[in-house]
């Protein structure tokens with residue numbers, strides 16, 4: 001924040017306000033999603049500050065004019081080099097006639113965009129004076145929080161669901177958090193962890209924590225800079241809890257409010273057909289979320305059946321016209337994953353390739369027009385889930401030394 005600005009916390013549902021330094025993660029009145037709000041007293045000053053800090057590679061410092069932290073208390077030593085990810089213009093997929101860019105979040109320190117939110121959450125935890133953090137997650141968020149807690153010397157608790165697949169634990173265990181398999185309703189665990197954490201001095205940096213969301217906005221700031229502040233027509237991203245979609249919409253609205261971009265892109269959230277609680281409500285014009293029964297998708301990073309930020313997203317889409325939600329099938333996701341690797345050299349996990357699958361659907365349905373500019377957010381690395389890659393299906397040649405020359409001439413051959 002800069003001197004002329006002012007930040008506070010507000011409920012996105014009932015509007016109740018809290019001081020910035022209150023430890024509050026859901027609304028005490030209605031359980032609604034909270035957010036940090038700014039009163040930008042002088043948009044011009046924020047704009048100037050934004051443009052002047054380009055040199056810092058530490059995202060919380062670089063974008064401090066639009067973040068709720070005291071600049072002097074930011075600690076670059078806690079950074080693992082999150083953010084600063086490339087925006088890559090499509091090479092191969094360009095035969096669709098669309099101007100496509102990939103924001104490659106897979107190159108973050110623990111392989112997903114979550115690191116942007118985690119560094120913010122860790123700073124929040126420290127500012128509240130706690131020595132312990134936690135998260136409720138099965139995958140990328142757990143690895144991210146555990147890694148940053150290790151870096152900061154904070155004790156870390158990770159709550160996972162009792163029926164988690166064993167192979168998903170490996171990238172979490174490596175950072176040595178206290179890992180707990182919890183029996184019971186996973187959606188309710190989100191709320192319970194916040195409640196218990198507040199009572200016991202453990203700051204839970206869950207999927208849509210209001211400070212996590214602030215950190216995750218920085219991807220949008222980078223995209224705007226990388227496009228020289230010429231906003232794209234669409235930004236497409238995968239959606240599970242809704243936390244990151246909230247961050248994307250919020251980041252864009254703030255950039256627009258201070259005059260750094262002239263227009264607001266449509267934000268397109270992508271859910272898997274096999275787990276589409278937000279998409280289902282959106283299609284019915286319904287502002288509430290119904291728990292999605294029997295979720296099943298290959299894209300495990302977007303398999304939350306009861307998204308804690310679902311209602312907030314629905315309000316933005318149905319009442320605020322910020323964008324829309326699309327669904328794609330697992331087959332479409334896996335095809336997009338292959339295509340992204342084969343044609344662009346970007347290996348995304350299934351959730352990270354879902355935006356490309358959605359983009360292809362938007363072309364087929366005539367939503368996207370030739371020459372429109374689209375940013376697809378590649379949210380996480382393919383290295384996170386190698387179990388979806390079928391090596392038995394790949395055509396792998398075999399040869400002795402004598403056969404190698406012919407292969408070099410023929411290539412993959414037919």
Ligand SMILES: *Cc1c(COP(=O)(O)O)cnc(C)c1O
Pocket residue numbers: 112113114140141207238239240241242243244245301302349351352379380381
């Ligand atoms: C967490 C995650 C998502 C979903 O983000 P939400 O904020 O929960 O909606 C999508 N892709 C990847 C790779 C993730 O790690």
Ligand SMILES: [Zn+2]
Pocket residue numbers: 011012013014015016027028029030031032
């Ligand atoms: Zn409220």
